[in-house]
Amino acid sequence: MTSTEERSDADEKAVGPAFECRSVTVEFPHKFGRKRIIEDISFLVRSGEFLTIVGPSGTGKTTLLRAMGGLTPTVSGSVLVHGKELDGPPEDVVIVFQDYSNALLQWRTIAANVAFGIERTLERQETEQRVRDALALVGLERNADDYPWQLSGGMQQRVQIARALASRPAVMLMDEPFAALDAMTKASMQDELLRVRDRTGTSFVFITHDIEEAVYLGDRIAVLTGSPGRIDRIFEIGLPAPRDQLSTRQLPKFLEFRYAVHQAIGRVHG
Amino acid sequence: MMRSPPLRQHFALVVEALPSARGLLPLVVLLGAWQLLQTGTSPYFPPPSDWWDGLMLLAKSGRLYPALSATTITLLLGLAVAVLIGTGMGLFIGVFPRLSRAFGPLLEFLRAVPPPAVVPVAILFMGYDERMKLTVVVLAAIWPILLNTSSAAERVHPLLLDVARSFRLSAFDRMRLIILPSVVPAILLGIRVALPVAIVVTLLVEILTSIEGIGALMIGAQRNFQSSQVYGLLVLIGLFGLLLNNVFAVFEAILLRRWPPKTQSQHF
Amino acid sequence: MDKDRVIAEINWPGTAVLVFWGLAWEAAVRSGLLRYEYLPAPSAIALGFGELASQGILAPDIAHTLIAVAIGWAVAIVLGVSLGFLLGLSPTARRYSLASIEVLRPMPGVAFAPVGLLLFGFSLKTEMVVTILPVLWPVLVNTIGGVTGVHQRLYDVGRTFRLSRKDTILRIILPAAMPPIVVGARISLGLALVLAVVAEMVGNPEGLGYGIVREQQALRPDLMFAYIVTVGLIGIVLNAGMLALAEALFPSFRQLRGGP
Numbered sequence: 001m002t003s004t005e006e007r008s009d010a011d012e013k014a015v016g017p018a019f020e021c022r023s024v025t026v027e028f029p030h031k032f033g034r035k036r037i038i039e040d041i042s043f044l045v046r047s048g049e050f051l052t053i054v055g056p057s058g059t060g061k062t063t064l065l066r067a068m069g070g071l072t073p074t075v076s077g078s079v080l081v082h083g084k085e086l087d088g089p090p091e092d093v094v095i096v097f098q099d100y101s102n103a104l105l106q107w108r109t110i111a112a113n114v115a116f117g118i119e120r121t122l123e124r125q126e127t128e129q130r131v132r133d134a135l136a137l138v139g140l141e142r143n144a145d146d147y148p149w150q151l152s153g154g155m156q157q158r159v160q161i162a163r164a165l166a167s168r169p170a171v172m173l174m175d176e177p178f179a180a181l182d183a184m185t186k187a188s189m190q191d192e193l194l195r196v197r198d199r200t201g202t203s204f205v206f207i208t209h210d211i212e213e214a215v216y217l218g219d220r221i222a223v224l225t226g227s228p229g230r231i232d233r234i235f236e237i238g239l240p241a242p243r244d245q246l247s248t249r250q251l252p253k254f255l256e257f258r259y260a261v262h263q264a265i266g267r268v269h270g
Numbered sequence: 271m272m273r274s275p276p277l278r279q280h281f282a283l284v285v286e287a288l289p290s291a292r293g294l295l296p297l298v299v300l301l302g303a304w305q306l307l308q309t310g311t312s313p314y315f316p317p318p319s320d321w322w323d324g325l326m327l328l329a330k331s332g333r334l335y336p337a338l339s340a341t342t343i344t345l346l347l348g349l350a351v352a353v354l355i356g357t358g359m360g361l362f363i364g365v366f367p368r369l370s371r372a373f374g375p376l377l378e379f380l381r382a383v384p385p386p387a388v389v390p391v392a393i394l395f396m397g398y399d400e401r402m403k404l405t406v407v408v409l410a411a412i413w414p415i416l417l418n419t420s421s422a423a424e425r426v427h428p429l430l431l432d433v434a435r436s437f438r439l440s441a442f443d444r445m446r447l448i449i450l451p452s453v454v455p456a457i458l459l460g461i462r463v464a465l466p467v468a469i470v471v472t473l474l475v476e477i478l479t480s481i482e483g484i485g486a487l488m489i490g491a492q493r494n495f496q497s498s499q500v501y502g503l504l505v506l507i508g509l510f511g512l513l514l515n516n517v518f519a520v521f522e523a524i525l526l527r528r529w530p531p532k533t534q535s536q537h538f
Numbered sequence: 539m540d541k542d543r544v545i546a547e548i549n550w551p552g553t554a555v556l557v558f559w560g561l562a563w564e565a566a567v568r569s570g571l572l573r574y575e576y577l578p579a580p581s582a583i584a585l586g587f588g589e590l591a592s593q594g595i596l597a598p599d600i601a602h603t604l605i606a607v608a609i610g611w612a613v614a615i616v617l618g619v620s621l622g623f624l625l626g627l628s629p630t631a632r633r634y635s636l637a638s639i640e641v642l643r644p645m646p647g648v649a650f651a652p653v654g655l656l657l658f659g660f661s662l663k664t665e666m667v668v669t670i671l672p673v674l675w676p677v678l679v680n681t682i683g684g685v686t687g688v689h690q691r692l693y694d695v696g697r698t699f700r701l702s703r704k705d706t707i708l709r710i711i712l713p714a715a716m717p718p719i720v721v722g723a724r725i726s727l728g729l730a731l732v733l734a735v736v737a738e739m740v741g742n743p744e745g746l747g748y749g750i751v752r753e754q755q756a757l758r759p760d761l762m763f764a765y766i767v768t769v770g771l772i773g774i775v776l777n778a779g780m781l782a783l784a785e786a787l788f789p790s791f792r793q794l795r796g797g798p
Contacts, residue, residue, distance in 0.1 A: 069698055070697075070698075071694060071697055071698065088697075088700075089697050089698050089699075089700050091700070093698075094698055094699070095694070095698040097691055097694065097695070099691055102689045102691035102692065103691045103692070103694070103695050105692070105695075105710070105713065105714075106714075106790060107713045107714070107716065107788065107790040108713075108790070116695075116699065116709075117699035120701075120705065147789075147790050149790075167699065289632075289633075289636035289637040289639075289640055290633045290634075290636070290637060291637055292633055292634050292637070293632075293633060293634055293635050293636040293637025293638055293639070293640075294637045294638055294641070295634050295635070295638070296634070296635050296638045297638040297641060297642075314656065314657055372555050373555060375553055375555070375556045376555055376556050376559060379556070379770065382770040382771075382773050382774050383766055383767075383769065383770040383773075384731070384732040384735065384769065384770075384773065386648075386732060386735060386736045386739065387732075387735055387747075387750060387766050387769050387770075388766070389739070390739070390750045390751050390753075390754035390762060391754070391759075391762065391763075391766065393754060394576050394754045394757070394759060394762065395576055395577075466644060466646065469644075469646050470646045470647065470648050470736070473646055473648045473649055474648050474736060474739070474740065477648065477651060477652070477740045478739060478740060478751070485648075485649075488649070488652045489651075489652050489740070491652065492652035492653075492655050492656055495656070497656050500652045500653055500656055501653065503649075503652075504649055504650070504652075504653060507645070507646065507649045508641070508642070508644070508645050508649075511644035511645065511646065512641060512644050514644075515644050
């Protein structure tokens with residue numbers, strides 16, 4: 001499959017917003033009753049858009065992501081994928097987790113790991129083709145027969161991304177995927193992710209506590225703050241594409257956005 | 271302020287880790303069903319009530335308590351001697367690791383022979399008496415304790431040894447203040463592993479030789495086709511083993527109260 | 539490559555010590571330094587091997603014990619893994635059974651010998667009565683631990699890819715739980731050998747265990763030691779065999795066991 005064919009797939013799905021949260025609230029049982037983790041979360045994700053959600057620890061970012069991925073039920077409000085309300089993990093959405101070594105199947109080769117999500121639903125030939133494509137997208141073609149423990153952290157995370165991509169989701173939800181990586185690996189992974197987005201047209205919802213990462217990657221940034229967590233502001237990041245680690249980060253606009261996001265987060269905490 | 275962490279805290283952890291008492295249901299149901307279904311006096315599967323009667327018979331005839339105390343004394347004495355010798359040798363080997371590597375294959379080969387297989391050797395060498403029984407128990411219980419102690423002594427964190435050196439401790443003090451306390455959890459683990467082995471070997475000797483003990487009572491009852499006594503003694507052994515394990519667990523908890531809790535056994 | 543690695547991995551000083559002690563033992567007995575009527579020299583033990591083998595006694599005894607081990611172990615694995623999965627997957631089942639397991643676990647296998655004799659007399663079945671329960675525990679406990687220990691993240695992955703319950707069990711839980719299950723199986727194998735030998739000593743007069751006792755009573759220490767050495771060697775072979783099998787079947791285990 002070439003990138004143009006992949007693009008037209010994405011265009012078909014671009015009729016309405018790929019993803020929508022309407023007044024989502026999530027509570028968990030707590031020592032004395034229930035604790036409200038996130039409250040009244042509403043936003044859209046357009047097709048092919050890169051939305052970053054940024055906020056300090058404890059604001060419920062992971063909970064929000066899990067609710068969007070159908071892993072955690074909402075107490076009120078709804079999550080819609082292509083306009084359809086979800087109950088349970090929706091078909092066009094895949095989550096990429098932060099702890100890659102726990103999320104990969106240690107007893108399978110890289111290729112078998114990437115095939116995991118699709119091997120039951122597709123013919124063998126198509127599965128193998130998609131695995132090859134996904135590995136090529138993340139640059140791991142030569143590691144198809146290795147085992148996860150033989151790869152570095154960055155490579156393992158790429159395997160998880162490849163596994164998600166193999167199922168051709170409309171939306172990829174990523175929970176601080178680069179938090180456990182060193183700075184240089186993180187930087188190259190960020191660029192790789194943007195390249196993947198350009199080639200496949202997938203929408204991304206990317207959670208991070210790293211404000212610079214959020215500004216660098218995002219088309220829009222949602223700031224999540226407070227307890228219970230609420231969306232404080234959504235920024236439109238008007239930075240030029242393609243982004244570059246050195247030049248983009250030095251643009252005055254980049255610094256402005258960074259400052260603004262810092263302020264937005266700091267505001268609620270006084 | 272030097273104070274031991276409250277025992278209560280550690281006991282709370284131990285108690286929390288205990289499985290729910292509802293888990294005894296299968297056993298209760300099994301015994302209950304057995305009791306109800308066995309109406310006659312079957313020679314092969316007497317009901318649990320008969321087991322109790324059989325045990326009472328043994329107790330009244332004055333044979334139960336001597337046997338029980340003989341087994342218990344052998345066990346505890348054997349374990350004590352095994353701890354002394356095993357810990358001593360283990361520390362020695364651990365502190366001089368070159369020795370352990372030289373003796374490695376020899377020890378490995380000796381370890382491969384299961385303790386029960388050595389019982390006839392002891393019988394041949396030492397005859398049919400209490401001294402032989404004690405020796406076998408010591409030989410069986412020594413291995414886990416020795417191995418655990420030596421490996422723990424070898425693995426004392428080099429940082430601690432540096433601390434010893436920077437305080438210019440004598441070899442004796444270093445052993446007493448640093449190495450020995452570091453090794454205590456491993457010794458206790460070794461004892462915990464040695465306990466069931468010691469029980470098996472003790473019973474084995476008693477069954478093979480009819481030297482005084484519960485095992486001798488059991489095999490005697492079997493030879494006389496006293497099936498209810500056999501089952502009763504089986505339950506007694508089970509309870510005995512359970513009691514020993516739990517008493518040891520309590521003892522371990524008390525002893526290890528100064529160590530971080532995770533050195534105790536894990537449950538799920 | 540492999541031959542060099544094997545040669546490098548052999549503990550030469552250790553083997554030298556072993557050989558040294560063997561020779562010292564031999565010399566001590568021969569020279570009369572160590573005269574004890576029940577302590578044979580290594581050469582005598584070797585001759586004893588030959589005697590047993592040539593009389594056609596050794597092989598059937600080995601076979602008998604191995605059969606007892608195989609049956610006991612196979613039953614333990616089938617029961618232990620299936621029961622272990624049931625209990626591992628259902629917290630309710632665990633709540634209503636773990637205490638019983640904890641009560642039964644300390645039961646020494648040898649204590650079942652008189653019961654077995656009562657029910658089945660001198661037969662293989664008696665050996666089974668002694669072997670089954672203790673050999674079951676390592677597999678059962680390790681299977682439960684393996685299943686309950688599957689990381690939450692793996693369940694999340696299964697759900698984000700919308701796996702059915704059956705697929706989750708077969709393709710995530712089962713392989714994830716394999717390492718502890720295999721360890722449990724290996725422990726059970728060694729235990730099965732010990733218990734079979736014990737059962738043959740007190741329960742069923744056949745096999746290697748009976749061989750040890752028989753030669754002890756016949757005052758033939760050379761043959762007795764030959765039997766004991768056989769038991770030790772079989773134990774080593776079984777354990778090594780199990781390790782090799784695990785490595786062949788599950789190549790990813792090397793990392794999971796902690797390094798190549």
